[in-house]
Amino acid sequence: MLQYFSETAPLLLVGCGHMGRAMAQGWLRAGVPADHLYVVDPQADPVSLPGSRADHFVASAGMLPRGMKARAIVMAVKPQVMNDALPLMAPFIGDDTLVLSVAAGVTLEQMARGTGGEGTCVRVMPNTPAAIGEGISGVTAAPGISEVDRALALELMDATGEAVWIEHEDQMDAVTAVSGSGPAYVFYMVECLAAAGVRQGLPEATAMALARQTIIGAGHLLDAETDLEAAELRRRVTSPGGTTAAALDVLMRDDGLGQLMERAVAAARKRGQELAG
Ligand SMILES: NC(=O)C1=CN([C@@H]2O[C@H](COP(=O)(O)OP(=O)(O)OC[C@H]3O[C@@H](n4cnc5c(N)ncnc54)[C@H](OP(=O)(O)O)[C@@H]3O)[C@@H](O)[C@H]2O)C=CC1
Ligand SMILES: O=C(O)[C@@H]1CCC=N1
Known part of the structure; x- marks a missing residue:
């Protein structure tokens, strides 16, 4: 350059x-x-x-x-x-x-x-x-x-x-909605995960430390395991009948995170279109 x-x-x-x-x-x-x-x-x-x-x-x-x-x-x-x-x-x-x-x-x-x-x-x-x-x-x-x-x-x-x-x-505008705004979704995920930990009895600082490093570590793992899809890395955390499966049952139901993300990304894309002037 x-x-x-x-x-x-x-x-x-x-x-x-x-x-x-x-x-x-x-x-x-x-x-x-x-x-x-x-x-x-x-x-x-x-x-x-x-x-x-x-x-x-x-x-x-x-x-x-x-x-x-x-x-x-x-x-x-x-x-x-x-x-x-x-x-x-x-x-x-x-x-x-x-x-x-x-x-x-x-x-x-x-x-x-x-x-x-x-x-x-x-x-x-x-x-x-x-x-x-x-x-x-x-x-x-x-x-x-x-x-x-x-x-x-x-x-x-x-x-x-x-x-x-x-x-x-x-x-x-779709690129904007996925990757331009995307880091904010991930940071909000840290906030939500920490808040959920507090609701389950963890001290605030501990919950934030756990949530923060979990997102950082998961990101690094995704980066290191270049041959593995995100879905496979998710499956490797999910023991049959275990705790992750119980949580994913909530996140993956019809009105769960997939649908919520779809609505969020659609809203960001629409806002991008509105900003054109
Ligand atoms: N933040 C993000 O994650 C991303 C932002 N973008 C885009 O980047 C752009 C900037 O966003 P962001 O950095 O967050 O905004 P900021 O407000 O942080 O930065 C904009 C800067 O431009 C200055 N500025 C205003 N008018 C002028 C001018 N005429 N000449 C030179 N500088 C000027 C502002 O000064 P002052 O504060 O005094 O007005 C401010 O320092 C936006 O268009 C946004 O859509 C794209 C992708 C991601
Ligand atoms: O929120 C915004 O409008 C800008 C564009 C993508 C990220 N920040």
Whole structure:
């Protein structure tokens, strides 16, 4: 990825909140030199991004070096401010510039309107485990994107974990609902499991320690056992007639977790569609 950027054709991050910072950490870890990374954010706090250059953090686009054309601009602002934020980037978009948006719901068409049709738009849906190189992103663009730009978009997101190309943009709201929002479902699972432990008589701290490490350990096991499906790992916990079977009888019934997850993911996807503007 190093070959794509330079001081005069840098990587420009717009919005360095939870998601923007998580990605920038991944890029710096992947070897993007701090000299080749600029950040625009009203909060502009380089301390939050170790390894970055303080003088490359600016509070507004107007404070970026004049005449600079970015090789890639990654828009990580809220969907609701995208229509205002995109036109401000126009001076930094050249023929060669890739404009990526990670905003839920924001479509390629909306991006093209915001950039005035300049540059090449790419829509991405990452997730926050990107901060530790364990993210997964869905990436899509109009069919005419060049091989080089497609490779750059995938490499940018690969640097934060894995990246998968999504052929049809209309699947991006489903990607958002599964993997973009997904980490929150897992963290809520920790909260619910701990709360259930407390209800069964465990001290709060003990219940949280048990729930937390159970999710961490299960995730690592899933990662380590690459040949085994999640369903097989589940079966290996489940002794016939045992305790897990009793719990799964509750979770797997018709109105159980499967149905609840289906409704939750459908709600997230619908909200993504509503955020398009
Ligand atoms: N959080 C997540 O897990 C994921 C988020 N996303 C997407 O990432 C985007 C950002 O979300 P998230 O990081 O959670 O939000 P945050 O609010 O944490 O970060 C957004 C940042 O952008 C700043 N900002 C606002 N306007 C501008 C502007 N015009 N120029 C530059 N910076 C600006 C905000 O500053 P201020 O606070 O002062 O407004 C804030 O620091 C959203 O579009 C979301 O859909 C995608 C996948 C996962
Ligand atoms: O909640 C949201 O809208 C964003 C998009 C995916 C995760 N967070």
